[in-house]
Structure formats: structure tokens, C-alpha cells
Amino acid sequence: MYMNLAPFTMLCYSVLVSSSIMALSSSNWLIFWLSMEINLLSFIPIILTGSGNQETEAAIKYFLAQALGSSAILVFSTSLWNLESFSFSKLFSLILMVSILLKLGSAPCHFWYPSVMSSISWVSCFVLTTWQKLAPLCAISFFLMQKFSSSFLIFVGSLNAIIGGIMGLNQSKMRSIMAYSSIGHIGWMLSLSSIYMPISSVVYFVVYSMLILPLFFILGLLNIYGLNNLNKTISMAPLLIFVVSILFLSLGGLPPLTGFAPKMMTIFLLVNVNSMFILFLILGSVLNLCFYLNIIMNLMLSSNFNLAQNISLNNMKWVNSFFVFSIVSLLFILLLH
Structure with a gap:
């Protein structure tokens, strides 16, 4: 990377x-x-x-x-x-x-x-999807929500979830897929802000950032920018397939993985406010899970176990050491919730 x-x-x-x-x-x-x-x-x-x-x-x-x-x-x-x-x-x-x-x-x-x-680059992508969103998200949560009804921002959050899910199905580049995935997760954060729960929105943001950190690290270290490149590169290591699959499934909110905890928290907090928009949030999350499963199935069915030419042995040592960190982090967060 x-x-x-x-x-x-x-x-x-x-x-x-x-x-x-x-x-x-x-x-x-x-x-x-x-x-x-x-x-x-x-x-x-x-x-x-x-x-x-x-x-x-x-x-x-x-x-x-x-x-x-x-x-x-x-x-x-x-x-x-x-x-x-x-x-x-x-x-x-x-x-x-x-x-x-x-x-x-x-x-x-x-x-x-x-x-x-x-x-x-993947480094700039990580900064754009995490740190650059912190100040605008907090401005909406702490400053502007006093001037709007909760239904307005829940509607915007549901629109984010649907657009992020539908548009992500039609992408073949990893960075575009992660961009629409980020839009879908913004919808869940805005929905939490709409019910005057700014701290819960920040908690969701922190969990999301911890999930995409190891994923972006792996994709950037191996110079993966497309689905074809992903299949050819990651298929050489079964452990790498396992880690990337777990991260994708957790981002999709599949229980009992880490990404399911903040979404379940959001559903519990929204169910007494506006249950109709919860269906749109869940539908967007299911669509996100669909293109994550598409990536995982392509990885599982790939049979190319040759080392890609653009990967150095030094990078592979970093990837192998990062495997342990990723698995320990996922298990630790899973035990917390």
C-alpha cells in the first residue's frame, strides 16, 4: 500500500x-x-x-x-x-x-x-470514508437536529441505504463498491442522529471505521482495485479469503458478526419512532449483503493459487502478520456485544 x-x-x-x-x-x-x-x-x-x-x-x-x-x-x-x-x-x-x-x-x-x-489511493479512501465524515456528521447530530423533525432525517437515511444498496450491485471496481457501501452506512448513522442519539451515531461510526481499516489495509497492500484482480490475488491464500470474507460479511451486518451490533442497536432505537423507515434501512442492508456475497462467492470459486506478479514477498509478510491482528480485533469486538 x-x-x-x-x-x-x-x-x-x-x-x-x-x-x-x-x-x-x-x-x-x-x-x-x-x-x-x-x-x-x-x-x-x-x-x-x-x-x-x-x-x-x-x-x-x-x-x-x-x-x-x-x-x-x-x-x-x-x-x-x-x-x-x-x-x-x-x-x-x-x-x-x-x-x-x-x-x-x-x-x-x-x-x-x-x-x-x-x-x-486506498489510504486516501480510508481517510475520506472515516475521518472526513466525522465533522459533518457531528454538525448534523449536535447542531442541526434541533431545527428539524425526526422524519426528515430518517427519510434521508433511508434514501442513503436504498441508493447505496442498489447502485452498489452494478459496480465492478472495489473502490466504487466501498463508496456505495459507505453511503449505505451513512444512512444508518443519520437515522440515529434523527432521534437525538448523537452518541449512538458516533459509536456506529467507530465500529464502521474499525471494520474497514483492516479491509482497506489488505486491499491497498495487495494493490487490488477490481473484482478480477481481487480473485486472482486473494485466491492464493485460504486464510486471506477467510479474513476478507468475515470483514465483508460483518460490514453487511450479518449476525452474529461485529457489524450486526450497531444495526441491531439502531433498529431497537427506531422501532418506537418510525417503524416504516426501518424496512428501508434493512432492505438497503440486505442489498449491501448481496454484493458482498457476490464478491465472497467469486473468491470461493476461484481456483488460481499462483502468486500475482505485482505482490512482493515483503508485502506478503505484512499481510500474514496483519491476519492475526484482524482476527483478534474481530473476535474482541464480537465478545463486547
């Missing part, structure tokens, strides 16, 4: 973490906007440090989408201070919510997200 450890890149990572913490600690929208701008400018050089040729296009798409969201946050958050009319306040709050959904990569403002994910 390619990761640039140059001093400038490490400085960008430090600014990235600091700006997100500053956004989480902000007490007004102006400081939040300033923090998100610093976060945006620090993540673009990280995208450009990848070893591929599509990072420049991805960086431009990411910048345009985030700049649009940031400008909307600045304009409409400051307008809320000056307008006392209730109707305008509701309208501007709605636009402010949509702008944060755009920065989050949530449906119906998700069109830039799979395109950017499919063009960047």
Missing part, C-alpha cells in the same frame, strides 16, 4: 486532524466553516500524493463539491443571524442541512463521492 511519509505529507495529516478537532470544538458556524476550509485545503495534497494518474481529476472534483458546500454553509449560516422571520429561518436551515449533506457525501448529494473514491 502506497503511503507517502514525506515531511510535507505528514504536515498535511497533522493539519487535517487538527482542523477536524477544531470543527468539533467550535461554538458557532463561522469557526466551523473556517475549520472545514482548512480541512479541505489539507486533504487535497494528500489525494495528490497517490501513485496513480487519476488523483488530479479526483482532487478537482473533491474541491468543487466541498467548495460549493462550504460557500453555502458560510452564506446561509450567517444569514440566520440577521433574519428573524420563521419562514426564512426554516428555509435557510434546510439549505444549510443540504450543504452539510453535500460535504458528507450523503444522498441525494452523493454524485461526487463514488467518482472521487474510484480515482484515489
Whole structure:
């Protein structure tokens, strides 16, 4: 897995973490906007440090989408201070919510997200799917939910789950599949935020991040970007097939694996609020599980046990050592719930 450890890149990572913490600690929208701008400018050089040729296009798409969201946050958050009319306040709050959904990569403002994910390295993908979502998610959970009814955000969460499940069935690139999978999981997090359970949403986010960390590590270390490459590469090691299969099934929420615990928690919390939207969340999760099972079945039926040419023995030593860490982490989290 390619990761640039140059001093400038490490400085960008430090600014990235600091700006997100500053956004989480902000007490007004102006400081939040300033923090998100610093976060945006620090993540673009990280995208450009990848070893591929599509990072420049991805960086431009990411910048345009985030700049649009940031400008909307600045304009409409400051307008809320000056307008006392209730109707305008509701309208501007709605636009402010949509702008944060755009920065989050949530449906119906998700069109830039799979395109950017499919063009960047696995390290940048991990940062984009985890750390970059923390500040917008907390802004929705702690700041904006006081101005909206729970049905609105549950509807947005259900829309994320359905779109992530349906669109993920039609993908052949691993990064695109993981992008739509992330959109589906955003739906569950937003559903928890809609019932004024921000801590539960953060718990779901932490469990999701712990599941995709070993998966992205393996995919990035072996330079796997497509389903065909995945079958040819992973089929050489039965233990690797087992670990990747468990991680995919856990992401799909199959009981009794780790990913089932936060989804069951969400269902228990939503059942007394709006049981109709729970069906859409479960349907989206089942669709996610379908394309995960498709990947696993292709792995199981693959018969190529030859070492891929693009994998060095040094990388294989790292993979073998990471097997133990992945299994121990999965079992430990499984025992917790």
C-alpha cells in the first residue's frame, strides 16, 4: 500500500486532524466553516500524493463539491443571524442541512463521492470514508437536529441505504463498491442522529471505521482495485479469503458478526419512532449483503493459487502478520456485544 511519509505529507495529516478537532470544538458556524476550509485545503495534497494518474481529476472534483458546500454553509449560516422571520429561518436551515449533506457525501448529494473514491489511493479512501465524515456528521447530530423533525432525517437515511444498496450491485471496481457501501452506512448513522442519539451515531461510526481499516489495509497492500484482480490475488491464500470474507460479511451486518451490533442497536432505537423507515434501512442492508456475497462467492470459486506478479514477498509478510491482528480485533469486538 502506497503511503507517502514525506515531511510535507505528514504536515498535511497533522493539519487535517487538527482542523477536524477544531470543527468539533467550535461554538458557532463561522469557526466551523473556517475549520472545514482548512480541512479541505489539507486533504487535497494528500489525494495528490497517490501513485496513480487519476488523483488530479479526483482532487478537482473533491474541491468543487466541498467548495460549493462550504460557500453555502458560510452564506446561509450567517444569514440566520440577521433574519428573524420563521419562514426564512426554516428555509435557510434546510439549505444549510443540504450543504452539510453535500460535504458528507450523503444522498441525494452523493454524485461526487463514488467518482472521487474510484480515482484515489486506498489510504486516501480510508481517510475520506472515516475521518472526513466525522465533522459533518457531528454538525448534523449536535447542531442541526434541533431545527428539524425526526422524519426528515430518517427519510434521508433511508434514501442513503436504498441508493447505496442498489447502485452498489452494478459496480465492478472495489473502490466504487466501498463508496456505495459507505453511503449505505451513512444512512444508518443519520437515522440515529434523527432521534437525538448523537452518541449512538458516533459509536456506529467507530465500529464502521474499525471494520474497514483492516479491509482497506489488505486491499491497498495487495494493490487490488477490481473484482478480477481481487480473485486472482486473494485466491492464493485460504486464510486471506477467510479474513476478507468475515470483514465483508460483518460490514453487511450479518449476525452474529461485529457489524450486526450497531444495526441491531439502531433498529431497537427506531422501532418506537418510525417503524416504516426501518424496512428501508434493512432492505438497503440486505442489498449491501448481496454484493458482498457476490464478491465472497467469486473468491470461493476461484481456483488460481499462483502468486500475482505485482505482490512482493515483503508485502506478503505484512499481510500474514496483519491476519492475526484482524482476527483478534474481530473476535474482541464480537465478545463486547
